[in-house]
Structure formats: structure tokens, C-alpha cells
Amino acid sequence: MRESSIPEEVCKVLDKVVGQTYGELHEPYFSKDEEDMLIECLKSTFVSSVSPYTEKFEEDIARFTGSKYVVAVSNGTSALHSLLIACGIGPGMEVLTPSLTFVAAANAISYTGAIPHFIEVEEKTLGIDTVKVIEYLSDKLIRSGEVFINKETGRKVVAIVPLHTFGHPCDIDGVMKIAKEFNLLIIEDSAESLGSYFRQKHTGTFGLGGILSFNGNKIITTGGGGAVITDDEELASRVKHLTRTAKIPHKWEYNHDLIGFNYRMPGLNSSLGLSQLRTIEKKIEAKRKLYQVYEKEFANIEEVEIFKEPSSTTSNYWLQTLLLKKDNVTLRNAILETSHKWGYKLRPAWTPMHRLLQFSNCPKMELNVTDSLFARIINLPSSPQIVLSRLDN
Amino acid sequence: MRESSIPEEVCKVLDKVVGQTYGELHEPYFSKDEEDMLIECLKSTFVSSVSPYTEKFEEDIARFTGSKYVVAVSNGTSALHSLLIACGIGPGMEVLTPSLTFVAAANAISYTGAIPHFIEVEEKTLGIDTVKVIEYLSDKLIRSGEVFINKETGRKVVAIVPLHTFGHPCDIDGVMKIAKEFNLLIIEDSAESLGSYFRQKHTGTFGLGGILSFNGNKIITTGGGGAVITDDEELASRVKHLTRTAKIPHKWEYNHDLIGFNYRMPGLNSSLGLSQLRTIEKKIEAKRKLYQVYEKEFANIEEVEIFKEPSSTTSNYWLQTLLLKKDNVTLRNAILETSHKWGYKLRPAWTPMHRLLQFSNCPKMELNVTDSLFARIINLPSSPQIVLSRLDN
Numbered sequence: 001m002r003e004s005s006i007p008e009e010v011c012k013v014l015d016k017v018v019g020q021t022y023g024e025l026h027e028p029y030f031s032k033d034e035e036d037m038l039i040e041c042l043k044s045t046f047v048s049s050v051s052p053y054t055e056k057f058e059e060d061i062a063r064f065t066g067s068k069y070v071v072a073v074s075n076g077t078s079a080l081h082s083l084l085i086a087c088g089i090g091p092g093m094e095v096l097t098p099s100l101t102f103v104a105a106a107n108a109i110s111y112t113g114a115i116p117h118f119i120e121v122e123e124k125t126l127g128i129d130t131v132k133v134i135e136y137l138s139d140k141l142i143r144s145g146e147v148f149i150n151k152e153t154g155r156k157v158v159a160i161v162p163l164h165t166f167g168h169p170c171d172i173d174g175v176m177k178i179a180k181e182f183n184l185l186i187i188e189d190s191a192e193s194l195g196s197y198f199r200q201k202h203t204g205t206f207g208l209g210g211i212l213s214f215n216g217n218k219i220i221t222t223g224g225g226g227a228v229i230t231d232d233e234e235l236a237s238r239v240k241h242l243t244r245t246a247k248i249p250h251k252w253e254y255n256h257d258l259i260g261f262n263y264r265m266p267g268l269n270s271s272l273g274l275s276q277l278r279t280i281e282k283k284i285e286a287k288r289k290l291y292q293v294y295e296k297e298f299a300n301i302e303e304v305e306i307f308k309e310p311s312s313t314t315s316n317y318w319l320q321t322l323l324l325k326k327d328n329v330t331l332r333n334a335i336l337e338t339s340h341k342w343g344y345k346l347r348p349a350w351t352p353m354h355r356l357l358q359f360s361n362c363p364k365m366e367l368n369v370t371d372s373l374f375a376r377i378i379n380l381p382s383s384p385q386i387v388l389s390r391l392d393n
Numbered sequence: 394m395r396e397s398s399i400p401e402e403v404c405k406v407l408d409k410v411v412g413q414t415y416g417e418l419h420e421p422y423f424s425k426d427e428e429d430m431l432i433e434c435l436k437s438t439f440v441s442s443v444s445p446y447t448e449k450f451e452e453d454i455a456r457f458t459g460s461k462y463v464v465a466v467s468n469g470t471s472a473l474h475s476l477l478i479a480c481g482i483g484p485g486m487e488v489l490t491p492s493l494t495f496v497a498a499a500n501a502i503s504y505t506g507a508i509p510h511f512i513e514v515e516e517k518t519l520g521i522d523t524v525k526v527i528e529y530l531s532d533k534l535i536r537s538g539e540v541f542i543n544k545e546t547g548r549k550v551v552a553i554v555p556l557h558t559f560g561h562p563c564d565i566d567g568v569m570k571i572a573k574e575f576n577l578l579i580i581e582d583s584a585e586s587l588g589s590y591f592r593q594k595h596t597g598t599f600g601l602g603g604i605l606s607f608n609g610n611k612i613i614t615t616g617g618g619g620a621v622i623t624d625d626e627e628l629a630s631r632v633k634h635l636t637r638t639a640k641i642p643h644k645w646e647y648n649h650d651l652i653g654f655n656y657r658m659p660g661l662n663s664s665l666g667l668s669q670l671r672t673i674e675k676k677i678e679a680k681r682k683l684y685q686v687y688e689k690e691f692a693n694i695e696e697v698e699i700f701k702e703p704s705s706t707t708s709n710y711w712l713q714t715l716l717l718k719k720d721n722v723t724l725r726n727a728i729l730e731t732s733h734k735w736g737y738k739l740r741p742a743w744t745p746m747h748r749l750l751q752f753s754n755c756p757k758m759e760l761n762v763t764d765s766l767f768a769r770i771i772n773l774p775s776s777p778q779i780v781l782s783r784l785d786n
Contacts, residue, residue, distance in 0.1 A: 042427055221440060247496075252738070254496070256744075259503050259751050
């Protein structure tokens with residue numbers, strides 16, 4: 001196909017599959033149940049930070065993910081921030097995380113005083129390239145007792161924060177191997193992967209703790225919200241304490257024993273989450289079906305492909321991904337430009353962290369695949385309504 | 394009166410004025426309008442961080458407070474944190490704030506890397522004792538060019554964060570005098586004083602910027618929420634940028650030029666705030682009336698008095714305050730203990746910041762009045778419903 005005609009061909013497929021109504025990247029899906037839950041919460045007056053709705057939402061998320069403990073908070077960023085602190089991450093330490101991630105991960109690491117150390121991703125999962133990373137760390141780190149030190153910076157490298165990019169589980173087996181080899185804590189950024197599984201086990205449950213996001217563009221939303229999930233009782237209790245201004249429980253006294261945070265999820269938001277979670281299976285099914293439709297319809301444009309869930313995983317297909325087969329920023333931008341004119345809010349990947357000024361001095365390995373994927377990824381409209389609205393008609 | 398009979402006498406007054414239904418310290422007041430706004434927001438799908446409901450709420454808060462610019466955020470803590478950073482507060486600096494405050498103020502200062510420096514309050518406003526503070530600073534600070542240095546710590550003292558305690562405006566004239574004398578920024582903690590005025594001008598509008606809270610216990614609630622208010626366009630724009638992950642506006646690119654925060658108020662919460670604000674005058678009127686009722690009914694117990702708004706101010710009377718005339722922690726605790734048994738959730742003041750372990754090494758002046766007030770303050774049930782429910786009947 002002539003390169004100049006590809007953007008228009010992409011839009012024609014979107015016209016066929018999506019239609020203008022669902023041209024946003026990801027819109028929330030609400031029904032009467034959401035209305036009822038909000039009104040119930042309002043009538044109870046428990047709309048704020050001490051609320052049975054938040055406790056119930058935590059129980060439901062625990063059941064759904066198979067985690068023992070859940071702490072619901074204001075968003076995915078505050079979830080990661082409080083989890084990192086509860087794990088003991090702080091100044092003078094380095095935390096490994098992909099450069100191809102949302103800025104919130106690198107920000108949350110920075111809030112603790114630790115330094116993000118950017119690592120490479122692989123094409124088959126869009127997540128950490130565990131083979132290259134093991135090789136890199138073997139050369140880069142030196143053991144000192146129980147910990148490993150970055151030979152160049154002299155700082156302890158203490159944790160790894162894998163991302164399940166666009167909902168697709170990364171190579172968790174490989175991540176666990178890295179963690180074992182270099183004595184690292186695993187803190188899973190599963191902000192995008194609620195309802196995604198690696199060998200039938202929910203993402204976010206493989207490390208010491210994981211985090212979720214319920215932002216408006218996620219598979220379920222609480223308006224704004226997030227959660228920490230973990231099987232470690234002591235860790236959950238530290239996160240809960242930190243996110244409630246570190247207040248020592250007492251009938252009336254206001255004592256606090258740490259510099260804590262005001263991160264608790266309000267009951268109003270939890271009540272929305274409770275009803276959202278009830279239809280998650282239906283939404284995932286619709287999103288998995290959408291992958292099949294996109295895969296079939298884009299097959300005729302040979303310069304592109306639709307990203308498929310990695311083997312051994314079941315993905316929630318949060319954001320559908322069109323991949324250019326070759327690095328071509330010009331073509332990528334032309335597709336983005338044309339699609340926006342046609343009413344489809346296509347989006348490239350986030351600018352990789354190592355290219356942002358505020359993180360440009362952070363340690364990093366060679367990031368060729370990251371740079372290549374950045375030039376090739378285009379996220380497509382992914383709302384479950386695209387499929388559900390057809391089934392309803 | 395015999396000291397041992399005072400707790401029971403206090404509870405008898407509460408039985409007469411309050412009744413068990415409104416025994417909590419402060420409960421939100423909702424009507425059908427709140428339900429309608431939530432449903433409208435849900436139907437619009439704009440429940441999350443990009444929402445016309447948040448923009449509208451900001452406009453309404455601007456109009457109500459007489460501020461030019463408002464940025465709605467996740468809570469009062471994040472409002473103060475982002476405002477401090479936007480004002481250039483950071484490591485190596487000290488920020489003056491009363492020790493008699495909620496822990497969030499000292500926490501927010503700490504998040505920036507600055508050190509809280511605790512100052513004394515006065516009995517007639519429960520806010521900063523500006524006379525004593527001027528005297529203290531004259532002795533404690535030394536000028537170095539445009540700034541003043543703490544002679545003992547060597548750090549720059551750059552800002553003062555007055556609190557309008559329990560809704561009562563502090564001595565703002567005096568605070569402005571201090572700020573002028575020592576070249577300090579004024580950042581007003583008006584978390585508790587929405588609807589309170591100092592000489593007909595809204596609290597939070599006297600300094601460079603102020604913050605509000607819409608937590609569940611406040612005079613209006615958004616479930617969880619807060620706002621920065623300011624007349625400075627450039628400052629408002631920095632706060633907005635910081636609280637939106639410092640994303641550079643673009644149709645599709647994800648670039649960020651600072652370590653920012655995920656602090657934006659979700660539309661769902663803003664929609665609740667929109668309807669809450671419509672009845673604020675009614676709530677303030679009820680709360681001011683409640684003061685008169687308490688004042689009259691407690692007049693028979695000579696060991697106590699009800700705190701009255703300072704002269705030149707109009708207070709929202711957010712939390713009604715019973716003051717023991719003499720320091721007496723034993724009596725205070727007996728009243729708290731008995732009232733809780735009777736179903737009234739009375740509360741002492743927050744433990745002063747200089748008594749918390751995490752702030753025990755922070756610089757401070759003599760805090761005798763703070764310690765005395767801590768032994769004497771008891772907050773009473775203050776919901777507007779206490780009065781409104783009678784008017785409705």
C-alpha cells in the first residue's frame with residue numbers, strides 16, 4: 001500500500017468497527033445500577049473517607065483479584081507512592097522500572113526520594129525484557145552483603161516495578177527470576193491490568209504488592225481511584241496507616257506517629273466502584289471480542305498489526321494497540337493526525353521516561369526497543385461499548 | 394458546681410440542644426438536588442479528572458469566595474502541598490505555622506522538603522498570636538539581603554501559613570504585618586473557613602493563595618476534595634499544571650515537563666460540590682444560630698464558655714467550641730468520656746504538632762497558650778441539621 005494512503009485506510013476500518021459515537025480512547029460504561037449505588041451512598045451520608053462503601057469495595061476487589069488485603073486510595077499514583085514507602089523505599093535507593101510507562105510510576109518513585117532506573121522492554125509483551133535486564137544487571141550491579149549496588153552511582157538497587165502495559169501481562173516468570181538473582185522486591189504496576197491473568201493468577205499478586213487504578217479511562221472507574229493489593233498483612237496495615245494520615249486509632253484523640261498522607265478513597269467513589277465491578281466480566285469479554293474484530297479488519301493493511309496478548313496470559317485488552325511493523329514516526333503521526341480529523345482519538349505511547357527532561361539524568365540501560373516501540377505504537381478506541389452496543393441492538 | 398457533676402450537666406445540655414440523631418461532630422447535609430447532580434454527572438460520563446463539572450465547580454467557588462482563580466483538587470492536603478510547591482517552597486526552608494493545627498498542614502510542608510516552624514496561638518482567635526510572633530521573630534531571625542534567616546538553624550524562613558481555626562478568622566491584619574516585616578509569603582490554610590470573612594473579605598484571599606477542604610466533615614463536601622484559591626494568574630496556572638501530572642497540553646502526545654502530581658478533583662466529586670454550594674448560606678445561618686443556642690444553654694455551667702467569633706469577623710462556626718475556663722485535662726477527659734457514653738462524639742483539639750514525635754525536632758517558640766488551649770478545647774456537635782431539622786418541623 002502507498003504510505004500516503006495508510007492513514008485513510010486505518011480510518012475506514014475505524015468507521016466500520018467503531019463508528020463516531022465511541023471514537024474516544026476509552027469511555028466509562030454505566031448502567032442503572034451505578035445510579036442506584038450512588039444514591040444509596042448519598043442517602044447513607046457515608047460519602048467521605050470513613051465509609052462502609054470503601055470497606056465493601058476493598059472486599060470485592062480482594063475477592064476478584066484473589067488478594068488477601070486491599071487498601072483503596074485516591075488514585076494509582078497514590079497507591080504506588082504509599083506502597084513504595086510501606087516497602088521501605090526511600091532516598092539513596094534505585095528502583096528499576098520500564099522507560100515505556102506512564103509518568104505516574106516514575107513520579108511515585110521520585111516522591112519517596114528514590115531514583116528510577118530505566119530498563120528495556122520487549123516487543124512480545126510490551127513489558128520488561130527480562131533476558132536483557134538480567135544480562136545488564138549482572139554487569140552493572142555488585143553484591144554487598146544482602147543488597148546489590150549500582151557500580152556507577154553507588155546506590156542500592158532495591159526493587160523492580162514491572163508494568164502490565166495496556167493490560168497485557170509482562171513476563172512475570174522472568175521478573176521473578178531477576179528479583180531472586182538480585183534480591184529485589186517486586187512491586188507490580190497493575191494499574192492497567194485489572195482482570196488480566198498470567199497463568200490464571202491475577203496480575204498484581206506475584207510480588208510483595210501490586211497497585212490498581214480506577215481512573216475514568218480504566219476498565220472500571222471510581223471517578224478517580226486506585227488500590228494497593230497484597231497478601232502481606234503487615235504491609236497492608238502499614239499502607240492503610242500511611243494513607244490515613246498515620247492517625248493512631250482512638251475514640252477522640254488526634255495523634256499521628258508518622259508523616260502520613262491523605263490518600264483514602266472517599267465512600268462516594270467506592271460506591272461507584274462497587275457497581276462497576278459487578279459488570280467487569282461482561283466488559284472484559286467485549287474487549288477481548290474487540291481484539292478479534294480489529295485483528296480481522298486490519299489484516300488487509302500489511303504495514304500494521306494488532307497486538308495480541310502474550311502466551312500463557314489472558315489479557316483484559318485494556319487499550320487495543322495497532323503496531324506499525326517498521327519504525328516510522330512520520331507515518332505514525334500522519335495516522336494520528338488523520339484519525340483525529342475523522343473523530344477518532346488515537347494516541348501514541350507515552351513519551352518514554354528517559355526522554356523527559358526531569359528524568360534525563362536517571363540511570364538507564366540501552367533502550368532501543370523502547371524507542372522503536374514508541375515510534376510504532378498507536379492505541380485504538382477500546383471502549384467495551386463498541387462491542388456491547390451491537391449486542392444490545 | 395462540683396467538678397464531678399460537670400460532665401453530666403454538659404450532656405444534659407446536649408440532650409436538650411442536639412439530641413441523639415445529630416450526635417456526630419459534623420455530618421453532611423444532602424437534599425434531592427445532590428442526587429440529581431450526581432445522576433446528571435454520571436449520565437454525562439464525565440466522572441473523572443477531565444470534566445466540565447470540575448470547571449463549573451471551580452467557577453462557583455471563585456464567585457463565592459471572590460477569588461479570581463480556583464483549582465479543585467483531591468483534598469485540602471494536596472491543595473496545600475501543590476500551592477506550597479507552586480510558591481517555590483522546598484528543601485532548606487522553614488515555614489511558620491501554628492502548632493495548634495491539623496496534622497495535614499505540617500505534613501504538606503514536610504512533603505516539599507521544607508521544615509515546619511511552630512508558632513504560638515492566642516485565646517481570642519484560636520489563631521496565630523501575631524504580637525508574640527513579631528517579638529519572637531525579631532529576636533530569632535536575621536536579615537540577609539531580601540530574606541530572613543533563622544539564626545539557630547541557618548535556614549531561610551520564607552512563608553507563614555495561618556489557620557482559621559474551627560472556621561474562625563485569625564488576626565489577619567497582624568499576619569500581614571508579620572509578613573511585611575520579615576518578607577514572608579502568606580499561604581492561608583482556610584480548610585475550615587469556607588464562608589468565613591474578615592472585614593467582609595473571604596478568608597483565604599488575603600495572602601498569595603489559600604486552600605479549602607471539602608472533606609465529609611466540612612461545611613460543604615465533595616466526598617473528598619479541596620481547592621487552591623488565588624488572584625495570581627501565574628500561580629494558579631502553576632498549581633493547575635502541577636496537579637495534572639505536569640502534562641504539556643497536546644492533542645495526543647504525552648509529555649510532562651516536571652515531577653507533577655495526580656491531584657485533580659474528579660468530576661463525580663465536583664458534581665456533588667456544585668449542589669452542596671447552593672445551600673451553603675442556609676447551612677452557615679443554621680450554624681451561626683446554633684452558636685447562640687449553645688451560648689445560652691451553657692451559660693448555667695460557670696466552669697465553661699462557648700467560643701465566640703473574634704471581633705471584625707463573620708465566622709461560619711464550622712466546629713462549635715466549648716472552652717474550659719481553666720486548664721484541666723482531667724475534667725476535659727471526663728467530659729469526653731461521658732459524652733461518648735451518652736452518644737455525643739465530642740472531641741478535643743488536635744494534639745499540638747510540637748508534641749508529635751515526627752515533628753518534635755522542628756523549631757518552635759514558647760507554646761504555653763497552645764498547651765493550655767489543648768487542655769481546654771472541646772468541640773461540640775456542629776451539624777447544621779441540629780438547627781435545620783427544627784425549622785423543618
